[in-house]
Amino acid sequence: QVQLQQWGTxxxxxxxxxxxxxxxxxxxxxxxxxxxxxxxxxxxxxxIGEINHSGSTNYNPSLKTRVTISLDTSRNQFSLKLYSxxxxxxxxxxxxxxxxxxxxxxxxxxxxxTLVTVSS
Amino acid sequence: DIxxxxxxxxxxxxxxxxxxxxxxxxxxxxxxxxxxxxxAWYQQKPGQPPKLLIYWASTRESGVxxxxxxxxxxxxxxxxVSSLQAEDVAVYYCHQYYSSPNTFGQGTKLEIK
Numbered sequence: 001q002v003q004l005q006q007w008g009t010x011x012x013x014x015x016x017x018x019x020x021x022x023x024x025x026x027x028x029x030x031x032x033x034x035x036x037x038x039x040x041x042x043x044x045x046x047x048i049g050e051i052n053h054s055g056s057t058n059y060n061p062s063l064k065t066r067v068t069i070s071l072d073t074s075r076n077q078f079s080l081k082l083y084s085x086x087x088x089x090x091x092x093x094x095x096x097x098x099x100x101x102x103x104x105x106x107x108x109x110x111x112x113x114t115l116v117t118v119s120s
Numbered sequence: 121d122i123x124x125x126x127x128x129x130x131x132x133x134x135x136x137x138x139x140x141x142x143x144x145x146x147x148x149x150x151x152x153x154x155x156x157x158x159x160a161w162y163q164q165k166p167g168q169p170p171k172l173l174i175y176w177a178s179t180r181e182s183g184v185x186x187x188x189x190x191x192x193x194x195x196x197x198x199x200x201v202s203s204l205q206a207e208d209v210a211v212y213y214c215h216q217y218y219s220s221p222n223t224f225g226q227g228t229k230l231e232i233k
Contacts, residue, residue, distance in 0.1 A: 035222075045170070045213060045224035060221040094169050104217045106160035108181070110169035 002027035004111035006095050008080075012118045018082040022095030022111050029053050029073055033098035035107060036069060036080045040091035050098055051078055058103065085118045092116075122146050122216050126225035132233040139201040141228045143214035148194045151218065158218035161190055161199045163210045164227075170213060174199065206232065 008020030022034070036048040049059035051069045059067050068081045082089060092113045099105025123146040133139040149158045157177035162170035172181045174190035177197055187202040201208055209232060214225040 044226050045215075047222040047224075058220060062221075096169075104158060104220070104222075106172055106175040106215065106217060107162075107170075108172040110171075113169050 002097060002109055004095050004097065004109055006093075006111035006114055008093075008114055008116075010114065010116055012085050012116065013120055014086050014118060015084055016118075018080070018085050018089065018093075018116055018118075020080045020093055020095070020114055020116075021077050022079070023075070023077045024097075025076075029071060029076055029078065031100050033103055033105065034069075034071075034078045035096045035098050037094045037096055037107065037110075038089075038091040039094065039113075040088075042088075043091075046091075048080065048082075048093075050103070052103075087118050090116065090118045121221055122149065122219060122223050124214050124216055124223050124225040126212075126214060126228050128228060129226070130229040130231065132231045133201075133204045134233045135206065136203050137233075139204050139208070139230055141199045141212050141214075141230070143192075143197045143199070143225050145195045145197075145216055145218075149216045149218035150194050157193050157197070158216055159190075159192070159197050160215045160217065161188075162213045162215065163208075164213065165210045173212075201230070204230075204232070 003025045006022040030053045033050045033052045035050040051057045066083045071078050095111040096107035125144045127142045159177040161174040164170040178190045189200050211227045
């Protein structure tokens with residue numbers, strides 16, 4: 001059974017870079033799409049973007065200019081960087097697995113979530 | 121972007137009674153080539169990530185109790201809990217994966233009356 005474990009920076013100041021990593025246990029990065037999703041009281045669940053096993057990415061246009069998702073196949077991990085954060089980026093961030101070979105799919109499983117707070 | 125609108129925002133139902141949550145998409149999420157509706161439903165309890173319940177609008181994920189069912193097509197979808205149990209108290213979300221970006225409903229909080 002695949003499990004996702006995530007970690008990263010939890011407290012940031014405005015203009016800094018958010019950095020999170022998600023490790024995949026019990027399975028391989030191969031053949032699947034891997035996503036980052038965030039949840040804030042104001043905007044609910046918001047899909048940030050995804051990467052597939054070959055490193056091809058697709059981002060939400062609302063965040064595209066500030067996001068990079070990358071892959072480390074040797075460590076079976078993928079990562080999120082969100083640049084120039086503001087208080088509006090305060091949220092719980094989740095990693096999640098998407099579809100096998102297909103981009104449009106439900107998400108399962110999810111990581112445990114990381115609360116990231118942006119405050120001066 | 122496809123907007124997913126859930127109703128109601130909150131719902132209180134007696135134990136053993138039926139709970140019905142609705143989700144409406146701003147455009148059809150039925151893909152004509154395979155006749156599948158690209159909608160999923162999730163359950164989220166406090167301090168936990170969302171848990172997949174239903175995909176393809178009506179296919180129950182393995183291990184999900186059969187009191188949970190999904191229905192609908194095109195733009196209108198429903199999640200039904202046929203006989204509410206105490207452990208079903210949670211927030212429920214619909215999700216469309218028909219087109220990018222993926223989008224979610226705002227959530228429906230289900231409580232015990």
